Amino acid sequence: MILRERNPDNLEFPFAALESFITPNDRFYVRSHFPTPRLDGESWRLRVDGCVEKAMELSFEQIATMPAKSLITTMECAGNSRIFLPKAKGVQWELGATSTAEWLGVPLSAVLNEAGIKAEALEVVLEGADRGEIKDEPKPAGDIAYSRSLPLEKAMADNVILAYKMNGEGLSAEHGYPLRAIVAGQYGMASVKWLKRLTVIDHVFNGYWQTIDYAYWERNGGEPTRKPITDMLVKSEIARPSMDQRIVAGSVYPIFGAAWTGPEAEIDHVEVSTDGGRSWGEATLLQKPQRYSWVLWQYEWRVPPEARTYTLMSRATDTAGETQPDKHDSDRATYMINFVLPVTVEVR
Amino acid sequence: MILRERNPDNLEFPFAALESFITPNDRFYVRSHFPTPRLDGESWRLRVDGCVEKAMELSFEQIATMPAKSLITTMECAGNSRIFLPKAKGVQWELGATSTAEWLGVPLSAVLNEAGIKAEALEVVLEGADRGEIKDEPKPAGDIAYSRSLPLEKAMADNVILAYKMNGEGLSAEHGYPLRAIVAGQYGMASVKWLKRLTVIDHVFNGYWQTIDYAYWERNGGEPTRKPITDMLVKSEIARPSMDQRIVAGSVYPIFGAAWTGPEAEIDHVEVSTDGGRSWGEATLLQKPQRYSWVLWQYEWRVPPEARTYTLMSRATDTAGETQPDKHDSDRATYMINFVLPVTVEVR
Numbered sequence: 001m002i003l004r005e006r007n008p009d010n011l012e013f014p015f016a017a018l019e020s021f022i023t024p025n026d027r028f029y030v031r032s033h034f035p036t037p038r039l040d041g042e043s044w045r046l047r048v049d050g051c052v053e054k055a056m057e058l059s060f061e062q063i064a065t066m067p068a069k070s071l072i073t074t075m076e077c078a079g080n081s082r083i084f085l086p087k088a089k090g091v092q093w094e095l096g097a098t099s100t101a102e103w104l105g106v107p108l109s110a111v112l113n114e115a116g117i118k119a120e121a122l123e124v125v126l127e128g129a130d131r132g133e134i135k136d137e138p139k140p141a142g143d144i145a146y147s148r149s150l151p152l153e154k155a156m157a158d159n160v161i162l163a164y165k166m167n168g169e170g171l172s173a174e175h176g177y178p179l180r181a182i183v184a185g186q187y188g189m190a191s192v193k194w195l196k197r198l199t200v201i202d203h204v205f206n207g208y209w210q211t212i213d214y215a216y217w218e219r220n221g222g223e224p225t226r227k228p229i230t231d232m233l234v235k236s237e238i239a240r241p242s243m244d245q246r247i248v249a250g251s252v253y254p255i256f257g258a259a260w261t262g263p264e265a266e267i268d269h270v271e272v273s274t275d276g277g278r279s280w281g282e283a284t285l286l287q288k289p290q291r292y293s294w295v296l297w298q299y300e301w302r303v304p305p306e307a308r309t310y311t312l313m314s315r316a317t318d319t320a321g322e323t324q325p326d327k328h329d330s331d332r333a334t335y336m337i338n339f340v341l342p343v344t345v346e347v348r
Numbered sequence: 349m350i351l352r353e354r355n356p357d358n359l360e361f362p363f364a365a366l367e368s369f370i371t372p373n374d375r376f377y378v379r380s381h382f383p384t385p386r387l388d389g390e391s392w393r394l395r396v397d398g399c400v401e402k403a404m405e406l407s408f409e410q411i412a413t414m415p416a417k418s419l420i421t422t423m424e425c426a427g428n429s430r431i432f433l434p435k436a437k438g439v440q441w442e443l444g445a446t447s448t449a450e451w452l453g454v455p456l457s458a459v460l461n462e463a464g465i466k467a468e469a470l471e472v473v474l475e476g477a478d479r480g481e482i483k484d485e486p487k488p489a490g491d492i493a494y495s496r497s498l499p500l501e502k503a504m505a506d507n508v509i510l511a512y513k514m515n516g517e518g519l520s521a522e523h524g525y526p527l528r529a530i531v532a533g534q535y536g537m538a539s540v541k542w543l544k545r546l547t548v549i550d551h552v553f554n555g556y557w558q559t560i561d562y563a564y565w566e567r568n569g570g571e572p573t574r575k576p577i578t579d580m581l582v583k584s585e586i587a588r589p590s591m592d593q594r595i596v597a598g599s600v601y602p603i604f605g606a607a608w609t610g611p612e613a614e615i616d617h618v619e620v621s622t623d624g625g626r627s628w629g630e631a632t633l634l635q636k637p638q639r640y641s642w643v644l645w646q647y648e649w650r651v652p653p654e655a656r657t658y659t660l661m662s663r664a665t666d667t668a669g670e671t672q673p674d675k676h677d678s679d680r681a682t683y684m685i686n687f688v689l690p691v692t693v694e695v696r
Contacts, residue, residue: 140572141678224488330489
């Protein structure tokens with residue numbers, strides 16, 4: 001793992017070492033906002049309150065004995081690839097703040113239905129046990145908890161679970177032990193770790209991590225309006241070769257990577273260019289694309305005999321017709337980075 | 349006037365010189381976010397569009413011939429008194445980013461009714477002709493216009509007019525010529541100057557000046573949620589004596605100031621302390637309190653013969669029972685500053 005920040009720990013999956021569809025647990029990227037909570041599963045409780053018929057406190061055992069559901073999802077940090085933007089503040093992620101796992105848990109809808117949702121309910125706030133002080137203005141005073149809300153309709157959908165197993169193992173402390181949310185198809189910030197409280201509210205929650213941080217500007221013919229970051233954008237990444245790698249002239253090199261998109265579509269196709277975007281060929285998808293998870297792809301490059309620098313690119317398109325843009329939209333600041341990234345290599 | 353910033357111009361009313369209920373136009377504080385637009389009243393048009401039956405462009409003459417309405421209002425900048433907070437960023441206002449004028453204009457409701465509001469309408473965005481680039485993150489890319497929204501119900505209320513006269517004179521360029529909003533009882537940021545467009549929208553507008561700037565954190569037993577700054581808080585200020593003024597021992601000194609509150613109440617009473625808050629006496633209100641405008645007040649201080657430093661304070665309470673707090677709430681950062689401010693004077 002590549003250490004990007006220590007305490008809070010931010011660890012990157014070395015994307016050049018991508019081998020498998022499922023990311024092993026010890027290689028799954030770690031994004032932490034505050035020091036890792038060390039929770040005791042025995043005494044831990046999930047509080048469910050707010051606009052519900054019956055406020056509850058659920059033990060780990062109560063949750064683990066409810067009907068379980070499994071989801072294979074790719075999760076990408078909204079700031080993944082930030083290092084490729086000019087002078088961007090924040091954790092300097094390269095390509096590996098993205099990983100795929102099979103999660104087992106209980107549907108969020110089941111827990112909310114158990115508590116009984118009142119008619120006036122509009123959103124659900126997911127609150128983690130991780131908390132601390134924000135450094136930059138505009139910030140709330142004192143310590144706050146990491147929290148995000150989901151509109152009720154999204155919270156009740158079948159791509160949202162409260163997970164207690166990751167690839168068949170109990171969660172590690174770094175990944176949210178004992179219970180975390182998985183919001184399949186959204187950037188990682190929605191999948192709140194170390195869950196301690198679900199609060200059903202009758203208004204829009206404008207918490208720090210959906211207004212100041214993890215938010216972007218949208219304009220549709222009017223002045224910009226601030227929106228929470230939610231769904232992942234269509235994206236592909238080249239795992240190998242890596243930037244500035246040397247490649248043997250006249251050989252056949254298998255360009256290899258992964259591609260994924262948001263919760264409303266699957267990957268349709270991936271194109272590869274070996275001449276800086278002048279011409280494109282279609283990559284082979286190594287799995288049948290599934291909703292919520294990446295697809296690995298490969299492209300056989302017949303490396304020319306001419307020794308010089310070549311610029312490789314990959315470009316994914318999803319079944320909704322969305323494709324990767326040529327450049328980054330600065331209204332997204334240092335988030336939602338899915339532009340076609342040139343990878344230069346040395347042919348010798 | 350006290351110059352606080354030049355281009356954009358930010359000018360403070362010298363509050364120690366407060367003499368009259370109505371602030372003369374050339375002493376009314378000026379708050380600008382960008383260079384002052386110099387608009388031509390002949391070619392200027394107010395565009396009304398969005399969720400309306402009939403999008404319109406109104407000339408100044410068309411607006412000036414509609415039935416007019418007058419409002420006497422006190423307007424305070426949301427950052428007034430900021431200089432008294434520790435190390436606060438922003439224009440260093442002392443006491444004088446507050447002033448009172450009589451405004452003449454047309455009700456915003458009349459203009460919207462003329463255009464015909466569609467059923468899905470939720471808010472109205474008021475956009476000024478002043479625009480420029482924001483310096484601090486998180487910020488939208490490029491130039492944006494100064495703009496604020498009002499929920500439809502607030503926009504249709506009778507305390508909102510589009511004003512073209514200020515104390516009987518046409519607006520000056522600094523105060524929004526040819527047309528500005530007046531949202532009586534809200535902090536000044538709501539009273540958009542140099543109006544060029546009203547857009548009725550079917551969603552919540554999260555513009556820069558109501559999410560990043562001119563917003564605060566509210567918590568009601570939960571994690572903080574970001575809210576636009578709107579209504580003025582109850583407040584009083586001592587105009588005279590001013591900070592560190594020398595006063596003759598054994599004399600009678602008329603402590604003099606003003607007090608105001610938000611749009612849902614009037615000032616009920618003002619108390620004065622001359623011993624740093626240990627004991628309080630009631631000030632005399634010099635007018636019958638009116639909704640939306642300040643009341644001037646006076647308190648006869650029988651100055652003790654003992655020569656030393658005295659700490660004066662004033663504290664207003666409104667008819668809703670709200671009173672000034674002892675200290676500033678840091679969830680409001682450098683805005684909505686209405687704590688009881690100590691004024692120390694030297695008795696000799």
